[in-house]
Amino acid sequence: MDGDDVIVLSGLTKLYEPTPRWMRIFARSHLTEPVKALDGVDLTVRAGEICAIVGPNGAGKTTMFRILVGLTTSTGGTATIMGLDAGRDSEQVRQVVGWMPSEDRSLLMRATSKENLQLHGRLQGMPRRELAERIPYVLETVNLTAQTESVVAGLSAGMRARLRLARALLPGPRALILDEPTGAVDPIAAHGLLTLIMDLVKQERLAVLISSHRLEEIEALQSHALLMDRGRVNYSGDLDSLRREWDRPVVEFVLDTPAAAHAVADNLAAQGLEAHVDDTSVRCGHAGDEPVGAVLARLGPLAASIRHVREHPMPLRDLIARVYERGTHA
Numbered sequence: 649m650d651g652d653d654v655i656v657l658s659g660l661t662k663l664y665e666p667t668p669r670w671m672r673i674f675a676r677s678h679l680t681e682p683v684k685a686l687d688g689v690d691l692t693v694r695a696g697e698i699c700a701i702v703g704p705n706g707a708g709k710t711t712m713f714r715i716l717v718g719l720t721t722s723t724g725g726t727a728t729i730m731g732l733d734a735g736r737d738s739e740q741v742r743q744v745v746g747w748m749p750s751e752d753r754s755l756l757m758r759a760t761s762k763e764n765l766q767l768h769g770r771l772q773g774m775p776r777r778e779l780a781e782r783i784p785y786v787l788e789t790v791n792l793t794a795q796t797e798s799v800v801a802g803l804s805a806g807m808r809a810r811l812r813l814a815r816a817l818l819p820g821p822r823a824l825i826l827d828e829p830t831g832a833v834d835p836i837a838a839h840g841l842l843t844l845i846m847d848l849v850k851q852e853r854l855a856v857l858i859s860s861h862r863l864e865e866i867e868a869l870q871s872h873a874l875l876m877d878r879g880r881v882n883y884s885g886d887l888d889s890l891r892r893e894w895d896r897p898v899v900e901f902v903l904d905t906p907a908a909a910h911a912v913a914d915n916l917a918a919q920g921l922e923a924h925v926d927d928t929s930v931r932c933g934h935a936g937d938e939p940v941g942a943v944l945a946r947l948g949p950l951a952a953s954i955r956h957v958r959e960h961p962m963p964l965r966d967l968i969a970r971v972y973e974r975g976t977h978a
């Protein structure tokens with residue numbers, strides 16, 4: 649283990665066992681088959697690093713987070729934070745990790761921001777004096793000083809998200825675990841929240857695990873990415889490497905008339921290339937394997953009618969879909 653390694657998962661596995669028969673009448677939802685929510689996940693997040701966990705519903709993101717914050721235990725492998733075992737040393741782990749759950753349900757709506765932080769701090773066993781010092785500090789960090797005495801029910805979704813972040817920062821953590829932090833927040837407030845998180849990572853060298861269904865946010869974070877599906881890791885690495893390996897830029901040809909665009913598209917299609925016409929432009933996918941010049945050469949005399957050529961990187965959504973497609977086939 650490197651001195652800078654903060655969160656380390658090694659072969660992390662979680663099997664939810666079927667509900668025993670006798671209990672099924674009492675359990676509102678019960679399992680009849682075992683479910684492997686995590687299947688041998690390896691991951692290291694270092695100080696000052698953000699790792700985005702991406703995956704469809706049921707990929708295992710929340711289970712991983714719940715293991716790390718001691719809300720459930722693993723059935724195989726290990727999960728450590730600052731060298732502390734998330735299961736065995738859960739008391740100490742709570743002092744070094746800040747957890748931001750995905751919903752507001754954990755906030756007391758009729759209490760003020762300050763009262764919410766006081767209650768949470770006391771439940772975490774923080775001494776009163778330390779709490780009295782930390783609360784103004786964390787509220788200032790998330791720009792909520794003016795809302796210290798405001799009742800939570802009257803705060804906007806963005807402010808509530810920042811209050812949940814303040815709560816996660818209360819123990820002065822080395823690692824932050826953020827489960828869909830921008831879920832119910834509008835895009836402008838979400839951008840503000842992510843900027844705040846990125847600043848914190850830089851200033852305090854926090855190690856951050858974050859899950860989000862908004863791929864444009866993950867791209868903005870410039871983070872390490874872990875793509876998961878049904879408990880397994882499909883890709884682990886930075887987004888630039890993901891692009892280098894999987895990007896197939898789309899080439900756009902702009903012509904003078906729709907008729908000319910159709911002529912170019914028909915020609916490309918006849919050569920087995922995907923081509924879509926939109927008014928006077930033609931988008932040609934899967935041309936990234938060969939240089940644009942080679943595609944132009946294929947068009948022969950038709951190339952003379954092209955006004956502009958633009959290259960568009962693949963949207964992250966499509967890039968990730970390619971990785972999942974490969975995972976499914978594998």
Ligand SMILES: Nc1ncnc2c1ncn2[C@@H]1O[C@H](COP(=O)(O)OP(=O)(O)OP(=O)(O)O)[C@@H](O)[C@H]1O
Nearest residue numbers: 664679683685703704705706707708709710711712
């Ligand atoms: N307490 C539980 N008991 C039984 N099975 C569970 C439990 N919690 C989760 N699972 C199952 O484990 C798998 C992983 O679920 P998990 O909630 O970790 O995924 P997720 O990636 O967070 O999904 P989402 O994006 O929907 O929150 C799913 O098949 C889910 O049904």
